[in-house]
Structures are given as structure tokens and as C-alpha cells.
Amino acid sequence: MGSVMSTAYEVLNVSTTANDAEIKQAYLQQVKDNPPDRDQEKFQLIHGAYSAIKDHKSRVSYALFTPPAVNFDTVIEHMLQTEHAVNFSAEFINQLLQASIDDTTLLNATATSKK
Amino acid sequence: MKKKQTTTPAAPNSLELQAQTQLNAGKYKEAIGLYKKLLKISDHNEWHKKLAYCYVQRATALAAQGMFKEALVLWENHRQHTHAPYAAYDQYIIWLILSKNKARIQENIQQLSAQQLDKEYPALAAVLGLLILTEHPEFALDLPQDSMFIAHLQQVKMALQAYQDNNREKLDEALKQLPYRSAFKDFRTVLNALITLPESIDQARVLLAKIPDNSAYSNFAHLLLVSTFDGAELAKNLVKLSPTQRHIISHMKGFNKTQLEFLAHLTRQYEHLSDKVKFNMAIQYQSLCGTEFAKNYCQQLLVNYSAGHKIFKKNFGAVDEFENNRLHALACERQGNSYDAEHYWRLCIKELIGQHLEENNLKIALILRHLSKREEPAEKTELLIESLQYDAEDRDIYLQILQHYQQAEATKDYKLWLSKALKKFPQDIDILIQAVREATRNKTYKKASQYATKILKIDPLNTFAKQTLFASHLAHAYRLMREKSYPLVAKEIALAEALNIGKFYVKQTQLMRALLCFAHEDKEQGLQLISDALANLYTDPVNRHFHASMAALSAGLPVATILRVLPPAKDYLLTESEFTQFIQLLKQFINEADNSQIHKALEKVKAPLKKALTRQDFTESTLLHLCKLLEKLEHFELLRHCAKTAFAKWQKPIWMYYRVYADNNGKPEDCTKIELLSLEHYHEQAMLAKDFQTGIMLEKLIDRYYQVHPQKGMNFFDDLFGINDDDDDNEEGDKLDILFGHLSDEVVMKLDETVESLSKKTSIEQVAIELIQSVGEESVMLAIMQEPDLFSALMVVKAADKLGINIDVSLEDVLECYGVGKNIGSSSFPFPF
Numbered sequence: 001m002g003s004v005m006s007t008a009y010e011v012l013n014v015s016t017t018a019n020d021a022e023i024k025q026a027y028l029q030q031v032k033d034n035p036p037d038r039d040q041e042k043f044q045l046i047h048g049a050y051s052a053i054k055d056h057k058s059r060v061s062y063a064l065f066t067p068p069a070v071n072f073d074t075v076i077e078h079m080l081q082t083e084h085a086v087n088f089s090a091e092f093i094n095q096l097l098q099a100s101i102d103d104t105t106l107l108n109a110t111a112t113s114k115k
Numbered sequence: 116m117k118k119k120q121t122t123t124p125a126a127p128n129s130l131e132l133q134a135q136t137q138l139n140a141g142k143y144k145e146a147i148g149l150y151k152k153l154l155k156i157s158d159h160n161e162w163h164k165k166l167a168y169c170y171v172q173r174a175t176a177l178a179a180q181g182m183f184k185e186a187l188v189l190w191e192n193h194r195q196h197t198h199a200p201y202a203a204y205d206q207y208i209i210w211l212i213l214s215k216n217k218a219r220i221q222e223n224i225q226q227l228s229a230q231q232l233d234k235e236y237p238a239l240a241a242v243l244g245l246l247i248l249t250e251h252p253e254f255a256l257d258l259p260q261d262s263m264f265i266a267h268l269q270q271v272k273m274a275l276q277a278y279q280d281n282n283r284e285k286l287d288e289a290l291k292q293l294p295y296r297s298a299f300k301d302f303r304t305v306l307n308a309l310i311t312l313p314e315s316i317d318q319a320r321v322l323l324a325k326i327p328d329n330s331a332y333s334n335f336a337h338l339l340l341v342s343t344f345d346g347a348e349l350a351k352n353l354v355k356l357s358p359t360q361r362h363i364i365s366h367m368k369g370f371n372k373t374q375l376e377f378l379a380h381l382t383r384q385y386e387h388l389s390d391k392v393k394f395n396m397a398i399q400y401q402s403l404c405g406t407e408f409a410k411n412y413c414q415q416l417l418v419n420y421s422a423g424h425k426i427f428k429k430n431f432g433a434v435d436e437f438e439n440n441r442l443h444a445l446a447c448e449r450q451g452n453s454y455d456a457e458h459y460w461r462l463c464i465k466e467l468i469g470q471h472l473e474e475n476n477l478k479i480a481l482i483l484r485h486l487s488k489r490e491e492p493a494e495k496t497e498l499l500i501e502s503l504q505y506d507a508e509d510r511d512i513y514l515q516i517l518q519h520y521q522q523a524e525a526t527k528d529y530k531l532w533l534s535k536a537l538k539k540f541p542q543d544i545d546i547l548i549q550a551v552r553e554a555t556r557n558k559t560y561k562k563a564s565q566y567a568t569k570i571l572k573i574d575p576l577n578t579f580a581k582q583t584l585f586a587s588h589l590a591h592a593y594r595l596m597r598e599k600s601y602p603l604v605a606k607e608i609a610l611a612e613a614l615n616i617g618k619f620y621v622k623q624t625q626l627m628r629a630l631l632c633f634a635h636e637d638k639e640q641g642l643q644l645i646s647d648a649l650a651n652l653y654t655d656p657v658n659r660h661f662h663a664s665m666a667a668l669s670a671g672l673p674v675a676t677i678l679r680v681l682p683p684a685k686d687y688l689l690t691e692s693e694f695t696q697f698i699q700l701l702k703q704f705i706n707e708a709d710n711s712q713i714h715k716a717l718e719k720v721k722a723p724l725k726k727a728l729t730r731q732d733f734t735e736s737t738l739l740h741l742c743k744l745l746e747k748l749e750h751f752e753l754l755r756h757c758a759k760t761a762f763a764k765w766q767k768p769i770w771m772y773y774r775v776y777a778d779n780n781g782k783p784e785d786c787t788k789i790e791l792l793s794l795e796h797y798h799e800q801a802m803l804a805k806d807f808q809t810g811i812m813l814e815k816l817i818d819r820y821y822q823v824h825p826q827k828g829m830n831f832f833d834d835l836f837g838i839n840d841d842d843d844d845n846e847e848g849d850k851l852d853i854l855f856g857h858l859s860d861e862v863v864m865k866l867d868e869t870v871e872s873l874s875k876k877t878s879i880e881q882v883a884i885e886l887i888q889s890v891g892e893e894s895v896m897l898a899i900m901q902e903p904d905l906f907s908a909l910m911v912v913k914a915a916d917k918l919g920i921n922i923d924v925s926l927e928d929v930l931e932c933y934g935v936g937k938n939i940g941s942s943s944f945p946f947p948f
Contacts, residue, residue: 057477057481057509060477060478060481064441064478064481064482064485065481065485067445067449068411068412068442070411070412070415072347072388072393073346073347074412075393075396075397075404075408076346076350077345077346078408079400079404080346080350080368080377080378081346081403082370082374083369084368084369086312086342086367086368086369087366087367087368087369088309088342088367090275090278090279092363092366092367093278095363096339096360096363096364096367097245098250099357099359099360099363100332100334100337100338100360101245101246101249101250102334103181103213105331105333105334106209106212106242106331107206107209107213108329109209109238109241109329109330110205110206110209110236110239110242111175111179111206111329
């Protein structure tokens with residue numbers, strides 16, 4: 001499974017229906033938050049995203065020639081999305097600790113000890 | 116049936132050697148047997164030690180295979196041959212725990228001293244700590260109560276209680292009490308990570324990564340780490356866990372029933388995730404990701420999983436044909452299959468046209484432009500022109516079309532598209548600049564000035580427009596001077612000065628004023644002023660002579676009179692920067708003046724120019740620049756000189772182009788057969804090197820040759836023996852006839868085919884170089900150049916050599932016949948190529 005790619009819209013944090021002005025505003029904000037002297041690579045990503053969708057023609061072009069960013073990783077991400085935070089209660093931690101014990105771990109723990 | 120062997124007891128020395136060998140080889144089972152035999156012979160202390168060692172090694176190996184009971188027996192055997200402290204005692208206790216022998220576990224744990232627990236067996240202590248906290252709290256009762264271990268255990272229990280009570284202060288306090296050297300040190304790190312998690316997942320992950328792989332808590336740390344992941348990373352790790360571990364983490368994550376089903380499904384299929392499986396899972400669990408998302412994903416998968424069409428239709432309705440073709444096209448492009456990609460893009464266009472929607476026009480235009488990117492110039496331009504039918508508002512496309520026609524020197528098409536572009540974008544500076552350049556090329560200065568004035572209205576600081584207007588004022592001033600309208604000349608000079616575009620231009624107006632003084636006011640003063648102005652403009656006499664000649668010719672003034680007051684230029688050797696300045700000046704005059712005038716002016720400076728070309732080591736780009744201008748000017752003498760110099764240094768297609776073009780005074784139809792072969796060879800090289808521009812230039816020369824010399828049979832031998840030649844008295848033909856006249860028609864036909872194919876692969880230069888290397892005769896190249904048929908004759912001998920046909924003509928015969936290499940001895944030499 002490959003890594004999840006961000007679309008130009010995701011990079012600039014705008015909706016796919018955003019207009020020229022909204023996109024420009026989002027771009028300027030992103031540049032302000034990520035100036036080129038801090039992270040050149042991130043800045044290039046932001047600038048590339050803006051160039052790709054800055055006006056109507058570029059957005060149509062982007063929609064036509066950008067391969068779909070949806071891969072199976074993205075599918076899994078959607079499938080396993082939850083609204084809850086992970087529950088690290090003592091009960092679960094205790095269960096996890098119990099479940100962590102197996103013969104191999106116990107053997108390995110002393111196998112490298114001094115004889 | 117085995118034959119009973121009669122054995123004699125082996126001598127102790129031999130047995131000991133065998134035992135040691137087995138021990139060294141790690142064959143402990145065999146070594147144990149041999150040492151036992153030895154001990155029966157003699158109760159040797161060393162053999163006891165070695166036997167004990169072998170028992171422990173064998174026990175460890177069996178335990179690693181899960182054979183704990185067997186391991187225990189062997190370890191206990193070892194104890195009979197040695198004394199405390201026993202090797203691998205901590206492991207022995209672990210094996211006891213794993214074999215679940217409660218009585219023996221208790222017995223051995225009770226024997227552990229505080230010293231052993233706290234100092235000697237830290238790994239065993241860590242394992243016991245973990246077991247006390249989980250499955251075996253009773254172990255704590257059997258351990259020495261005065262040990263540090265028990266004290267630390269109390270702190271850990273307090274910490275866990277504090278965690279359960281969500282009492283951060285108490286938890287921190289308890290963890291602080293645990294020293295670094297504790298059986299619970301890894302557990303403390305994990306607890307610290309747990310505390311950090313709500314604030315920083317990254318920091319918690321760093322802490323968890325600190326737990327070593329051989330720690331009793333490594334599994335626990337890994338499970339906690341997995342619980343911090345999301346999406347694909349989480350799935351990738353979850354599928355590798357045990358069902359219990361997966362179940363706990365899934366519940367910690369709060370997955371619902373469908374998500375748990377999806378996860379179970381994914382775990383079963385994870386190692387075999389085909390497009391079909393992914394497709395079906397996306398449909399089956401679409402309630403989790405949304406129907407639109409699942410539909411888009413499945414449509415994307417249809418590119419490689421066409422069998423899914425029916426299921427897709429059943430679940431989401433008909434497939435969007437445009438989207439389907441688009442995805443296919445993109446998939447083909449990813450695979451580098453541009454042929455099929457174009458097919459699918461064309462289907463996309465068809466679909467879009469069929470929908471009759473205004474908004475589709477831009478998409479069609481963009482697809483056509485996308486397709487144009489991988490085409491060669493002519494096809495690319497056709498697609499760009501087609502795209503304008505759907506989106507006529509893209510000025511960049513007009514500029515690209517103009518650039519293509521300009522490079523291809525398609526003047527008619529260029530003019531047509533320039534006019535279209537000007538009509539469409541009358542205020543576009545880039546297009547107006549193109550218009551200025553075109554007007555300047557055509558020497559329609561008034562038009563150029565009009566466009567330049569328009570540019571300056573839009574961009575008052577535009578330097579190019581100012582330069583154009585400046586040149587226009589000066590050109591007008593020269594014309595007025597020829598007509599002796601001197602007051603108007605002064606007015607034009609003043610207008611040029613008013614543009615105020617830099618020192619170099621001021622110097623040019625100074626020269627203009629000096630010429631005016633010479634023509635209208637005072638000849639002597641004028642000559643002095645001209646000399647001063649030129650000295651201000653150039654450091655070298657060559658540029659001064661050239662500019663002075665051009666100025667005098669343009670103004671209708673006596674050239675010789677003006678040149679007399681300048682320092683002599685004939686013997687001057689130009690530097691690279693002065694030479695570059697000359698090229699710039701020449702370019703300026705080609706744009707502004709008549710070619711005949713430039714030719715006359717060049718006559719005055721051609722000697723120092725040739726000298727510079729011969730003696731100075733100018734860069735290739737400098738010479739290329741000059742050749743382009745000389746070609747435009749059709750000054751073949753200088754072009755010949757320049758191309759010859761360049762070709763000697765760089766044997767590239769472009770230099771062969773200029774050589775043949777100049778050698779034939781711009782009439783490639785007059786070139787020799789050898790030159791034609793060279794053109795064809797270098798054309799092939801240019802195309803292979805993807806130097807299409809030079810390729811097209813060479814192709815034009817070749818086409819022009821064949822327009823005048825239709826290929827007819829194009830047989831090598833037909834040309835060779837003048838079958839298609841009206842001139843029967845050709846002396847060269849006689850030589851070929853002498854050499855090859857005796858060959859039968861059948862042999863001639865065979866040789867003819869081979870020579871044709873060899874000629875395409877071998878250049879004259881190659882043949883000459885190989886011959887020079889082989890016979891040491893430098894005059895070969897010259898001879899070929901002088902007598903083109905010598906090359907043909909050599910190719911025939913080579914063809915015969917390749918075919919293995921004995922034609923009774925050797926390389927020496929050919930060279931002798933053409934009077935080359937007379938100093939070569941009679942001994943034969945191998946054909947060099």
C-alpha cells in the first residue's frame with residue numbers, strides 16, 4: 001500500500017468549490033504560516049498547489065489531468081474513521097499488558113542475559 | 116540386516132578429540148554422548164565441565180523450539196556435573212514458568228536471594244515483575260521481601276493505582292521513586308509514554324521506541340504504539356496482531372460493528388489484496404466511507420478490473436463514459452503508453468462534443484493542448500490550432516504557434532497567425548513585440564515604429580520599444596541625409612536623443628551628428644568628430660571601420676574618405692569580446708539596413724575577420740551566432756570560413772549543414788554525391804540526438820537536392836557508371852570503369868544493395884580517418900574531397916569485402932588508380948573499416 005497523497009485543495013485547505021479569491025487568500029495564509037526560509041520543501045508544495053488551482057482554467061486542467069488521489073490506503077482511512085479519541089483507560093491498559101505476554105517475549109528477555 | 120560390528124573400545128585420547136570436535140561444531144547431543152563415555156573411563160574434572168556446558172547449550176536450543184520439559188531435564192543433568200552459581204539459571208526459571216510446573220516454580224523462586232534478584236538476574240527480575248503485575252501476583256510472596264525488587268514493585272502498584280484514579284500528581288511521584296536500575300525501568304518508560312499521549316503523540320512514540328526489543332515490555336510498548344496509529348498504518352499493524360490484541364485495540368479505538376467486520380475481512384484478505392477484493396470491499400462497506408467515495412474509487416478500479424462493470428452498474432448506476440476514458444488515458448500515460456492514451460483522450464473529446472455543453476469547450480481545448488505536448492513541432496502546432504476552436508482566448512497558444520512558424524521559417528503562416536493574434540489581443544505586449552520584430556525583419560520601419568509606440572503607451576518603460584523607435588529615427592535620419600534634407604536630419608536625431616535609453620545610444624547619436632557636420636557643415640571638423648564618435652563606441656579598429664562604412668553607405672557619403680581618418684584595421688586581431696561586439700553590430704545592421712550595403716561594408720573588414728576566425732579560439736556558440744547571421748545575409752565567403760573552422764573543432768550536424776550550404780553558395784542542389792551522403796548521415800545523427808531543428812535544416816538541403824536531382828533508380832552503380840549521366844566522356848567514370856567494368860550484372864546488383872546500406876552507416880570522414888590510420892596517408896581525405904568517386908570506389912571494395920565476393924580489385928588498386936598513397940609499399944594491407 002502506498003502513501004496517501006494530498007490534493008492541491010487539501011494542501012491549501014480549501015474546498016473543491018472555492019473561487020479564485022478564496023484560493024488566493026488561503027495560499028497567502030499558508031505562505032505566512034510556512035515561509036520559504038523555514039521549510040523550502042513545504043513552501044514548494046504550497047506554491048505548486050496554488051499554481052495548479054489558482055484560476056478557473058487551471059482548476060479544469062487540474063481536474064482533467066490529475067490522476068485520482070484515492071488509493072486503497074485512503075479507502076481504509078475512510079473506513080476506520082471514528083469520532084472518538086482513543087480510550088487509554090486503566091482497564092484497557094491492563095488488558096493490553098495481559099495480552100502482551102507470550103512465550104517468545106519471556107524467552108527473549110532472558111536469552112541475552114548474562115550466563 | 117545390519118552386520119554386527121566388532122568394536123574395540125576407543126582410546127581416551129581419540130574419544131576426547133572426537134568429543135571436542137563435536138562440541139566445537141555445536142553438535143552438543145553427540146558431544147554429550149562422548150563425554151559420558153569418557154567419564155565412564157575416567158572421572159576427569161575437565162570432562163564434567165564440558166559435559167555440563169553441552170547440557171546447557173542443548174537445553175537452550177530445545178527451549179527455543181518450545182520443548183521446555185526436555186530443556187528442564189537437560190539443565191538439571193548439567194547441575195550434576197558442576198556447582199553453583201549455575202549457568203542459565205534465570206532461563207531455567209523461565210522454562211519452569213512456561214512449563215507451568217507450579218511446585219517447582221515456587222521452590223526455585225523461593226531459593227532466589229535478594230542479591231540474585233536485584234543484581235545478578237536483571238532480565239529474570241523484569242520478567243517476574245511483568246508476571247506479578249499480570250498473571251502471577253502470587254510470585255511476589257515467594258520472593259525475598261527485603262529485596263529492592265519488592266520495594267520497587269510497591270511503587271509500581273502505587274503508580275498504577277494513581278493512573279486508574281487519574282491522579283497525575285501521585286502518579287508522577289510514584290514514578291520518580293523508581294530508580295534507573297530497577298526491574299521496572301522499562302515499565303516506567305511505558306507509563307511515562309502513556310502520560311504523554313494526550314499532550315503529544317509524537318513524544319509518546321519516541322518514548323515507546325526506547326523500549327529495547329529484548330525487553331519483557333517490548334510487546335506491550337508495541338501494542339500501545341499501534342493504538343496511536345490511524346488509517347492504513349493502523350490497519351497494516353493490526354492485521355499482524357493476535358485476535359485478542361486486535362480486539363482490545365479495536366475497542367480502545369471505539370470501532371463500531373461494521374468497522375470491526377471490515378477489519379476482520381481486511382485481516383483475512385490482507386495478503387491477497389487484488390483489485391477485485393478491493394473493489395468488492397469498497398462496495399460492501401460503502402456505508403463506512405460514503406456512496407460517492409466508494410463509487411469514485413470503484414470507477415477508478417474499473418480501469419484494471421473491467422469484470423466489475425456489471426457490479427458497478429448494479430450498485431452505482433451506469434459508468435460515466437467520459438470519466439472512464441479519462442481514467443484509462445491517465446493509466447496509459449502512467450505506463451508510458453502514449454499511443455493508447457491518445458486513443459482514450461480522443462474518446463473523451465468525442466464524449467464531450469456529444470454532450471453539446473458550452474462548458475465542455477475548455478476541457479476539449481485543454482485535452483488537445485495536453486496531447487500536443489508529446490508531438491513533434493508540426494503536429495503539435497496543428498493540435499494547438501485545433502484547440503483554439505474551443506478556447507480562442509489563450510494568448511500563450513497564439514505565441515506558441517507563432518514561435519513554431521518562426522522556427523520553421525514558414526513566413527506565410529507566421530504572418531497569418533500574427534495578424535490573427537494582433538486582432539485578438541491588440542493590447543498584448545508580447546504579441547506587439549512579435550509584430551515589431553516582424554516589421555523590422557521586413558524593413559517596414561514605419562510599421563515597426565507604430566507598434567513600438569503602441570507598446571510604449573501600455574508600458575512607457577519598455578526598453579525594446581524604445582530601441583525600436585530609436586533605430587527607426589536613425590534609419591529615417593540616414594534617409595533624409597541621403598536626400599540632403601539636413602534640417603530634418605537634426606530633428607530626427609533630436610527625437611532619438613529624447614528617448615534617453617542609455618550611453619551606447621547617446622554615442623550613436625553623436626556619430627550621427629558628426630556625419631551631419633561632415634555632410635552639411637565642415638568636412639574636416641566632421642571627420643574629426645566621426646573619428647572621435649567611433650573611438651567612443653569601439654576599442655578596436657575593425658568595428659570602427661565596419662560601422663563607419665555602414666554609416667557612410669546609409670548616408671550616401673564617401674566611404675573611403677571617412678575610413679582614411681580611422682586607424683588601420685587590416686592586421687588587427689580581434690579579441691572574443693570585440694568579436695562578439697562585431698556580431699551584435701552585424702545583427703543590428705541586418706535588421707536595419709540593406710544586405711547589399713552590409714556586403715560592401717564587410718568587404719572592408721573581411722581580412723581581419725578571417726584572421727580572427729583562424730587564430731582565435733572562439734566558443735562554439737559565438738561561431739554559431741555568426742553563422743546564423745551570415746546565412747541570413749547570404750555572405751558565403753565568410754560563412755565558408757567560419758563553418759570550416761568550426762567543423763574542424765566540432766564534428767556536429769549543424770556544422771556539416773553550414774559547410775555544405777556555404778561550399779555550394781547557398782545552392783544545395785549543386786552539392787556533390789559525397790556531400791549529399793554526409794548531409795544524410797548527419798541528418799540521421801541530428802534526429803537520433805533529438806536535435807530536430809538542425810534535423811529540419813539538413814532535411815531542407817537534402818530535399819532541395821532531390822528536387823533538382825530526382826532519385827530515378829537511385830542505384831549507386833547507376834550513378835557510378837554514369838548510366839543516368841548524359842556525359843559519356845566523364846573521366847571519373849572511366850576510372851570506375853577500369854576498376855569495376857569487368858564485373859557481371861549479378862555481382863553489380865549485389866554490390867549495389869550493400870553499398871547503399873553501407874553508405875547510410877558510414878560517413879566520408881569515418882572512411883578517411885580509418886584509411887589515414889591504416890595506411891598512414893594523410894592525403895586520402897583531400898583526394899576524396901577532390902575526386903568524389905574515390906569514396907564510391909572505396910565503398911564498392913568494402914561492400915565486396917563484406918559480402919566475401921572476390922572482385923579482383925584491392926584497396927591498393929583503388930588508391931593507385933586515383934593516384935593516392937603512391938609511397939605505400941606493395942605489401943597488401945587489411946581493409947580498415
